Each structure stands twice: as structure tokens, then as C-alpha cells.
Amino acid sequence: MIQRLALIGLGLIGGSLSLALKQRGLVGEVVGYSRQLQTRLRARELGIIDRPVDSVAEAVAGADVVFVATPVQAMAGVFRDMAEALAPNALITDGGSVKGAVVAAAKAALSTAQFAQFVPGHPIAGTERSGPDAAFAELFENHRIILTPMPENAADQVRRAEDLWRSVGAQVECMDVAHHDHILAATSHLPHVAAFSLVSALSRLEERYEVFRYAAGGFRDFSRIASSDPAMWRDICLTNRDELLPMLDHYLAELQQMRGLIDHRDGAGIEQMFSGAKAVRDALYRPVEPKTSAAEPASE
Amino acid sequence: MIQRLALIGLGLIGGSLSLALKQRGLVGEVVGYSRQLQTRLRARELGIIDRPVDSVAEAVAGADVVFVATPVQAMAGVFRDMAEALAPNALITDGGSVKGAVVAAAKAALSTAQFAQFVPGHPIAGTERSGPDAAFAELFENHRIILTPMPENAADQVRRAEDLWRSVGAQVECMDVAHHDHILAATSHLPHVAAFSLVSALSRLEERYEVFRYAAGGFRDFSRIASSDPAMWRDICLTNRDELLPMLDHYLAELQQMRGLIDHRDGAGIEQMFSGAKAVRDALYRPVEPKTSAAEPASE
The missing domain is CATH 3.40.50.720 (NAD(P)-binding Rossmann-like Domain)
Known part of the structure; x- marks a missing residue:
């Protein structure tokens, strides 16, 4: 008490x-x-x-x-x-x-x-x-x-x-304090930066009004964390900078690799990467039931 | 009929x-x-x-x-x-x-x-x-x-x-056919590539087991589209390559800009970018009610 x-x-x-x-x-x-x-x-x-x-x-x-x-x-x-x-x-x-x-x-x-x-x-x-x-x-x-x-x-x-x-x-x-900051940079801080940046990038497009008009459920879920408090997340980026920057570089390298696979029309490589990500994600979270999906459908 | x-x-x-x-x-x-x-x-x-x-x-x-x-x-x-x-x-x-x-x-x-x-x-x-x-x-x-x-x-x-x-x-x-492929590259294809790549990047970390252990609701929502069908998305990347690549470059440039702001400890710049993204996202989707949030809380 x-x-x-x-x-x-x-x-x-x-x-x-x-x-x-x-x-x-x-x-x-x-x-x-x-x-x-x-x-x-x-x-x-x-x-x-x-x-x-x-x-x-x-x-x-x-x-x-x-x-x-x-x-x-x-x-x-x-x-x-x-x-x-x-x-x-x-x-x-x-x-x-x-x-x-x-x-x-x-x-x-x-x-x-x-x-x-x-x-x-x-x-x-x-x-x-x-x-x-x-x-x-x-x-x-x-x-x-x-x-x-x-x-x-x-x-x-x-x-x-x-x-x-x-x-x-x-x-x-x-x-441990240092370990916390390392793990959370990957689990939470990087995904927030990725989501904020994606919404920001799309909002800079000339055709942004149309882009957001055709955004469906998949985009809504992906971008949900971009509705988080800007001051709080500014502080997290500044105070965990030393863990976040290498994690962001790791993500940038993955996106560059993905870019290379698409550029070279490497279908097998793309599918392998997507399958790997799907397998990990499916193991973490059981897929939602169809009825739930009906309420919150994703874009395609 | x-x-x-x-x-x-x-x-x-x-x-x-x-x-x-x-x-x-x-x-x-x-x-x-x-x-x-x-x-x-x-x-x-x-x-x-x-x-x-x-x-x-x-x-x-x-x-x-x-x-x-x-x-x-x-x-x-x-x-x-x-x-x-x-x-x-x-x-x-x-x-x-x-x-x-x-x-x-x-x-x-x-x-x-x-x-x-x-x-x-x-x-x-x-x-x-x-x-x-x-x-x-x-x-x-x-x-x-x-x-x-x-x-x-x-x-x-x-x-x-x-x-x-x-x-x-x-x-x-x-x-128009071409316009469709351009808009959907931004609205749907880029977010899927971003989500697949994020899950893939995290799964390559040595500390991946711990990273996924501390992944909460925010990560679940962000990564949901990474559970999509790999063959379907491989085909989308290959057949809409010419629209997707410039859109991916646009995202990469935004992430690089974000990286620079964090690297230079530019708090005002970071907050401005986050606030802009939040404003756009909040305008698109009304925030969910607290009771819904309780059922699907996000990570911090």
C-alpha cells in the first residue's frame, strides 16, 4: 500500500x-x-x-x-x-x-x-x-x-x-541498462523511425492527396505508430542515438539489398527474403481470424 | 445475374x-x-x-x-x-x-x-x-x-x-493503368517492402530471439503486412519494378535525412518531421478509442 x-x-x-x-x-x-x-x-x-x-x-x-x-x-x-x-x-x-x-x-x-x-x-x-x-x-x-x-x-x-x-x-x-537500450532500439525505436519516415516520405509526394485516398487497412496498421507523441519520440531518438544509428544503418542496408534484388529482377531472391520475414512474423503472432480481418482489412 | x-x-x-x-x-x-x-x-x-x-x-x-x-x-x-x-x-x-x-x-x-x-x-x-x-x-x-x-x-x-x-x-x-501503378507503388507496394525488410533485418540480428521477445503491439501492427503471401508480393515487386524503385529511393532518402537529424542531434528537426507525419496520419484515421487500445497496445 x-x-x-x-x-x-x-x-x-x-x-x-x-x-x-x-x-x-x-x-x-x-x-x-x-x-x-x-x-x-x-x-x-x-x-x-x-x-x-x-x-x-x-x-x-x-x-x-x-x-x-x-x-x-x-x-x-x-x-x-x-x-x-x-x-x-x-x-x-x-x-x-x-x-x-x-x-x-x-x-x-x-x-x-x-x-x-x-x-x-x-x-x-x-x-x-x-x-x-x-x-x-x-x-x-x-x-x-x-x-x-x-x-x-x-x-x-x-x-x-x-x-x-x-x-x-x-x-x-x-x-542491464545498456542491454535494454540496445534491444529496444531494434524492437521499438527503429520501427517508430521507419513508420514516421514512411508517412513523412509519402506526405512529400506531389500526388499525396491521392496516395492517402487509396491507403487501406495495411497502411493504417503500418503507420499507426506514426501517430505517437513527437516530443516523446524526439527525446528517445536523441537519448538513444548511439544504439539507434547502427540499427537504422542495419535497416538501410537491408532495404538497399532489397532494392538490388528488385532492380536485378531476382525473383528467387525476393521471394526468399519475403518468405523468411513471413515465417518469423507468423511464428511471433498467430494470424488473426477471418472475421477480425473483415473488420480491419489490409491494402494490397 | x-x-x-x-x-x-x-x-x-x-x-x-x-x-x-x-x-x-x-x-x-x-x-x-x-x-x-x-x-x-x-x-x-x-x-x-x-x-x-x-x-x-x-x-x-x-x-x-x-x-x-x-x-x-x-x-x-x-x-x-x-x-x-x-x-x-x-x-x-x-x-x-x-x-x-x-x-x-x-x-x-x-x-x-x-x-x-x-x-x-x-x-x-x-x-x-x-x-x-x-x-x-x-x-x-x-x-x-x-x-x-x-x-x-x-x-x-x-x-x-x-x-x-x-x-x-x-x-x-x-x-488510368499507369496512374494506378504509380499511386499503388506509394500506397501499398512500398509499405509492404518496408515491412518485409524491417522484419528481415531484425531476424538477421544475433540477438534476434531477445528482440522478438520484447516486441509488443506496435511492432505487431507495423509488421502485420510482412505476413502476406511471398509469391504474390514477389510478383508485384517484379511487375511494378519501374514505379517501385523510385518510390523506394524516395523512402531511402527520407530515412537518410532522418538519420542525419539524429546523427547531428537536431531535436527541432526531428520533432518537426515526427509532428508532420503524425498530423497527416491523425487526419487520415481517427485515433482508436482507449478500450480498443487496451486490447491491442503498442510498444514504446
């Missing part, structure tokens, strides 16, 4: 964690801060927070759990602002999609003792929607949350972070 | 057209051919065809409507095989995703009179599933079907093709 939760960042991730805890009666008071006054007011209206405050310091004062769910680049300032007001035994955790940069920011801003209270985390859940209105209590149920504990963390702090996420239905896994 | 429909190719598209006509009582007999005996037998079992036959010529003999729904590269042979047996006033149409190559194949194989009976078409509907088991009667309802009539077509043949598709609930639009 959490006495007082300090929520810094009141969007999809922060809002959903609060709603999930409240729904289960696992939290006393939720005190919330976000940069925009209107977001704070809206979050209170939606029942995400009980009490809006005007600063990070006010939010964390007296809180036994602090959850930081702002875009990653804003976290350095958040850690600086909380350092003075933090309670001695508070658990600090976050929901950032990049971990190396967040850990570095926390280390720079917090005292040694405070840094040991910070257990970095990344829930592998979300939608392309953002802001407090996008939050819902079921978001984390049966989804993975990756914690990246550090040598500085006390074992009981790590356990508190694990319990927090398990209490809202998530499956907790632990991995 | 169609007396006898000849169905060449018994997969998702051909099978669905037959089921849609049968459900509405708009067809007498459906005679079907596909290369594999097992596919013919399965199509009869599923009620897609009434009578399986052993050749294209047998299928088209006495048919008043012929629908060709094989992969695009197989269509040249299909047209050659039907030329001898075609009824004088039969409507011939097809469901190929590329139109220029199909028109050229028909022109080479058919007599002048027969060629005038061929009204090329492309239903903008489908799923990532393939084969007769993927077919369902509702596939075309409220979906676009693009016809690309030619100067050689008699007006009443074009009208018959329009009526055929409208009778199964599709919205008919007409455009």
Missing part, C-alpha cells in the same frame, strides 16, 4: 499507473505535477490525481513513491528539482523508453543515497495516443515491465519497484 | 468474390481452376466453387464472366490458356495489384476482340492471410475497387465490370 504517490508527468503512462493503483485501492493520495497547468487540471478532473501542485519539489515532499513519466529529456530537470525535497526512504522509479540517459541524469542530479533509491523502469505498454485522456487502468495488465536495477540499488528498493508493477498486473523482468 | 463464373485462382481474393456472389444469389455455377489439385478440392469443400476443373480452358468454356485472381506473373500463362476456349461475349476481369504488366500480358495472349472483353481491376481489400481458407463473403463490402478501363473496352463491358463489383458492396472508381 502506497501512502502518497508523487506523479511527475500526467500522460498516458503516468496516468494509467495512477488509475491502475486507485482502481485496486493500492494508493492513499496521488499528488501530481506536469509542466502545463491545463494538464494538471484535466488529470484531476479525470481522477488521475487527487491534488495538483505547482512544482516537482511540492509533489515529492512526503511521498513514499515517486514515479517520473515525462519525456526522457525532461527527466534531468525533474531529478534536479526533486533532490531537495525527497523523503529519505522514498522509492523513485520512472517509465522512460531509454534507460542509459535517464540513469546518467539521475546520477548527476541526486545525492549518492538518493541515487540508490532510484530503480529505473520501462513498461512495454502504451498506445499511439498521449496525454491524460489517453490513460486507462488496464494498460499494464499482462504486459512486460523491464526494470534495469543498478549496483547502487538496495535489494529492498528493487523489490518495492517489482511489487509496484506486479500489483497492477504487469510481468516484471530485469536486465 | 451471372450464369457461369470461371474462377482462375482460388485464394483470398477469388474465393471471397465467389462467396460474396453466392451469398447474394447472384451466380449460377462457379467453375474453378487453380494450379494445385489440393487447392481446387479445398475450394469445393469450402463452397467457393461448385465444380473444379483441370485447366484454364475447361474453366472458361461457356462462362459469361471470367475472374483471374492468381499472382500477377502467372496471368500471362492464364490468358494464353484461355484464348482458345473463351466465349465471344464473356466479361474478363482480374484482381491483380499491378495493372500495366497484366494489360501487356492480356494484349500479347488474346485476340483483338478478346482483349476488348478484358476490363482490368484491382480491389483495394485483403488481409495478410492467403489461400481459400482465408476467403470470406464480406471482404469487399465498403472497400474501393479500382478499374482501369482501356480505350479498347466497349462501354457495356466496363459497365458489366462495375456492376459486378457494386453487386458485392464495393465502391467502384476508375483510373
Whole structure:
């Protein structure tokens, strides 16, 4: 049971964690801060927070759990602002999609003792929607949350972070900070860059109005993640740059190889590549049933 | 009312057209051919065809409507095989995703009179599933079907093709053959190549098992079209090569630009590009409701 939760960042991730805890009666008071006054007011209206405050310091004062769910680049300032007001035994955790940069920011801003209270985390859940209105209590149920504990963390702090996420239905896994950033660059960051870039490329075509007119379900699914929050994804690209660039180069090389096969009319080569991709993808996700497909058909 | 429909190719598209006509009582007999005996037998079992036959010529003999729904590269042979047996006033149409190559194949194989009976078409509907088991009667309802009539077509043949598709609930639009291939390269063919290539690139990583383990909903949606039929998409790449290659280059240039922005840590440039893509994508598709998102959450 959490006495007082300090929520810094009141969007999809922060809002959903609060709603999930409240729904289960696992939290006393939720005190919330976000940069925009209107977001704070809206979050209170939606029942995400009980009490809006005007600063990070006010939010964390007296809180036994602090959850930081702002875009990653804003976290350095958040850690600086909380350092003075933090309670001695508070658990600090976050929901950032990049971990190396967040850990570095926390280390720079917090005292040694405070840094040991910070257990970095990344829930592998979300939608392309953002802001407090996008939050819902079921978001984390049966989804993975990756914690990246550090040598500085006390074992009981790590356990508190694990319990927090398990209490809202998530499956907790632990991995190394650097490894997290490498794997997520492939799994999540590269696909987002690929989707944003595809929609951007098509929108630059002179014939864009017609192109989008004939876009069907396949394009809708492919491009869904291009509706994600631009500021959040800007920060992910900037803070995970060193892992993302080689992954992007790997994708560019694959596209160039594909280009060569098409250019040389190498039907066998093309089919081999497509078959390989299909086999992997089919193994990951069972095909949807025809009736579901009827509701959301793909383009051809 | 169609007396006898000849169905060449018994997969998702051909099978669905037959089921849609049968459900509405708009067809007498459906005679079907596909290369594999097992596919013919399965199509009869599923009620897609009434009578399986052993050749294209047998299928088209006495048919008043012929629908060709094989992969695009197989269509040249299909047209050659039907030329001898075609009824004088039969409507011939097809469901190929590329139109220029199909028109050229028909022109080479058919007599002048027969060629005038061929009204090329492309239903903008489908799923990532393939084969007769993927077919369902509702596939075309409220979906676009693009016809690309030619100067050689008699007006009443074009009208018959329009009526055929409208009778199964599709919205008919007409455009020029070359224009179709250009627009669809952007709308459909490029996204498929991008998705196949992304899954292929990730599957070549040494850490692929872990990468796919942490792939969440965003990746699932992005990669869904990479579960499409490899032979069908090989044929599309080969037959629409001249439109696809410049479109792929356009995408590669966009990715390179994106790469440069990330490399130079140009946060404003990245955000501008992401915001532009999001604005276009949001305008195309209203965001899904939170409850739907809960069922299919995206990765972050």
C-alpha cells in the first residue's frame, strides 16, 4: 500500500499507473505535477490525481513513491528539482523508453543515497495516443515491465519497484541498462523511425492527396505508430542515438539489398527474403481470424 | 445475374468474390481452376466453387464472366490458356495489384476482340492471410475497387465490370493503368517492402530471439503486412519494378535525412518531421478509442 504517490508527468503512462493503483485501492493520495497547468487540471478532473501542485519539489515532499513519466529529456530537470525535497526512504522509479540517459541524469542530479533509491523502469505498454485522456487502468495488465536495477540499488528498493508493477498486473523482468537500450532500439525505436519516415516520405509526394485516398487497412496498421507523441519520440531518438544509428544503418542496408534484388529482377531472391520475414512474423503472432480481418482489412 | 463464373485462382481474393456472389444469389455455377489439385478440392469443400476443373480452358468454356485472381506473373500463362476456349461475349476481369504488366500480358495472349472483353481491376481489400481458407463473403463490402478501363473496352463491358463489383458492396472508381501503378507503388507496394525488410533485418540480428521477445503491439501492427503471401508480393515487386524503385529511393532518402537529424542531434528537426507525419496520419484515421487500445497496445 502506497501512502502518497508523487506523479511527475500526467500522460498516458503516468496516468494509467495512477488509475491502475486507485482502481485496486493500492494508493492513499496521488499528488501530481506536469509542466502545463491545463494538464494538471484535466488529470484531476479525470481522477488521475487527487491534488495538483505547482512544482516537482511540492509533489515529492512526503511521498513514499515517486514515479517520473515525462519525456526522457525532461527527466534531468525533474531529478534536479526533486533532490531537495525527497523523503529519505522514498522509492523513485520512472517509465522512460531509454534507460542509459535517464540513469546518467539521475546520477548527476541526486545525492549518492538518493541515487540508490532510484530503480529505473520501462513498461512495454502504451498506445499511439498521449496525454491524460489517453490513460486507462488496464494498460499494464499482462504486459512486460523491464526494470534495469543498478549496483547502487538496495535489494529492498528493487523489490518495492517489482511489487509496484506486479500489483497492477504487469510481468516484471530485469536486465542491464545498456542491454535494454540496445534491444529496444531494434524492437521499438527503429520501427517508430521507419513508420514516421514512411508517412513523412509519402506526405512529400506531389500526388499525396491521392496516395492517402487509396491507403487501406495495411497502411493504417503500418503507420499507426506514426501517430505517437513527437516530443516523446524526439527525446528517445536523441537519448538513444548511439544504439539507434547502427540499427537504422542495419535497416538501410537491408532495404538497399532489397532494392538490388528488385532492380536485378531476382525473383528467387525476393521471394526468399519475403518468405523468411513471413515465417518469423507468423511464428511471433498467430494470424488473426477471418472475421477480425473483415473488420480491419489490409491494402494490397 | 451471372450464369457461369470461371474462377482462375482460388485464394483470398477469388474465393471471397465467389462467396460474396453466392451469398447474394447472384451466380449460377462457379467453375474453378487453380494450379494445385489440393487447392481446387479445398475450394469445393469450402463452397467457393461448385465444380473444379483441370485447366484454364475447361474453366472458361461457356462462362459469361471470367475472374483471374492468381499472382500477377502467372496471368500471362492464364490468358494464353484461355484464348482458345473463351466465349465471344464473356466479361474478363482480374484482381491483380499491378495493372500495366497484366494489360501487356492480356494484349500479347488474346485476340483483338478478346482483349476488348478484358476490363482490368484491382480491389483495394485483403488481409495478410492467403489461400481459400482465408476467403470470406464480406471482404469487399465498403472497400474501393479500382478499374482501369482501356480505350479498347466497349462501354457495356466496363459497365458489366462495375456492376459486378457494386453487386458485392464495393465502391467502384476508375483510373488510368499507369496512374494506378504509380499511386499503388506509394500506397501499398512500398509499405509492404518496408515491412518485409524491417522484419528481415531484425531476424538477421544475433540477438534476434531477445528482440522478438520484447516486441509488443506496435511492432505487431507495423509488421502485420510482412505476413502476406511471398509469391504474390514477389510478383508485384517484379511487375511494378519501374514505379517501385523510385518510390523506394524516395523512402531511402527520407530515412537518410532522418538519420542525419539524429546523427547531428537536431531535436527541432526531428520533432518537426515526427509532428508532420503524425498530423497527416491523425487526419487520415481517427485515433482508436482507449478500450480498443487496451486490447491491442503498442510498444514504446
